[in-house]
Amino acid sequence: MRTGAELHHPPHHRPVEASSAGAINPEGGSFRHRLEARLERLGALMVMTGKVFTRAFSPPFSFSALVYQVEALGVRSLPIALLTSTFAGLVIALQFGFFLARFGVQYTVGRVVVLTLFRELSPVLIALTVGARVGSGIAAELGSMTVTEQVDAIRALGADPLRKLVVPRVLACFILMPALTVLADVIGMVAGALVVNAQYDISFHLFFQGALEVVLMGDFLSGVFKGFVFGGIVGVVGCFKGLTVEGGTEGVGRATTQTVAITSVSVCLADFFITKLTLYL
Numbered sequence: 001m002r003t004g005a006e007l008h009h010p011p012h013h014r015p016v017e018a019s020s021a022g023a024i025n026p027e028g029g030s031f032r033h034r035l036e037a038r039l040e041r042l043g044a045l046m047v048m049t050g051k052v053f054t055r056a057f058s059p060p061f062s063f064s065a066l067v068y069q070v071e072a073l074g075v076r077s078l079p080i081a082l083l084t085s086t087f088a089g090l091v092i093a094l095q096f097g098f099f100l101a102r103f104g105v106q107y108t109v110g111r112v113v114v115l116t117l118f119r120e121l122s123p124v125l126i127a128l129t130v131g132a133r134v135g136s137g138i139a140a141e142l143g144s145m146t147v148t149e150q151v152d153a154i155r156a157l158g159a160d161p162l163r164k165l166v167v168p169r170v171l172a173c174f175i176l177m178p179a180l181t182v183l184a185d186v187i188g189m190v191a192g193a194l195v196v197n198a199q200y201d202i203s204f205h206l207f208f209q210g211a212l213e214v215v216l217m218g219d220f221l222s223g224v225f226k227g228f229v230f231g232g233i234v235g236v237v238g239c240f241k242g243l244t245v246e247g248g249t250e251g252v253g254r255a256t257t258q259t260v261a262i263t264s265v266s267v268c269l270a271d272f273f274i275t276k277l278t279l280y281l
Contacts, residue, residue, distance in 0.1 A: 074176030089188030127230035142242025170235035177231030
């Protein structure tokens with residue numbers, strides 16, 4: 001028989017895939033308990049990631065849901081992606097042009113700008129700006145569905161929440177982040193060529209000729225590969241935080257802010273290791 005306290009405070013329904021990591025409060029207790037809680041959450045994240053990839057490559061496939069998520073997450077992120085890449089190209093070209101002019105080699109600015117955009121600036125800036133928007137949006141959407149027990153309702157109807165809710169969003173992130181990185185490369189290049197032409201009277205021909213002389217296919221592909229990895233980080237973290245929300249609507253707010261923080265730190269760490277691996281490509 002349930003007590004009166006249990007009647008007034010019904011137990012929170014947790015998704016099966018979310019693990020029991022929330023059983024230990026990571027904000028309180030001893031350092032050992034906090035460490036255990038974080039390790040449990042990391043393990044739950046790894047388990048969910050494995051299940052997502054297993055379901056992503058096994059039928060049935062929902063292409064309509066994938067197309068919808070690409071449109072919802074990617075197309076609507078175009079304004080911020082265009083704005084970020086434009087000003088990145090303008091600022092980096094202006095800075096490098098100014099310092100290279102001190103040595104009388106400002107004509108090489110195209111080489112430096114394009115290499116910087118392709119290998120580092122475009123994928124990282126897109127991941128930090130667009131990724132923050134996409135990840136927090138996913139966490140808020142799935143978190144709202146979790147606290148209102150819509151995820152439990154999907155499970156009660158015999159459907160798989162991971163296949164229905166998580167897989168399309170993660171695959172969409174894998175698609176849109178490299179695509180937006182390529183777009184940022186193009187926009188940043190054009191913006192950089194415009195500013196050095198206006199500021200230092202360097203022709204477009206000289207700018208792009210200098211870039212083509214030094215930029216290799218590996219430089220371009222390393223940035224695209226970074227975008228692919230960053231997209232996976234954003235999608236998996238956003239979905240995990242949304243499905244493990246606790247504490248009602250207040251917990252949804254915490255999940256969104258934690259998603260932004262975790263994805264930002266993870267992107268910076270992943271960028272270092274990927275750069276180390278692809279430095280000589």
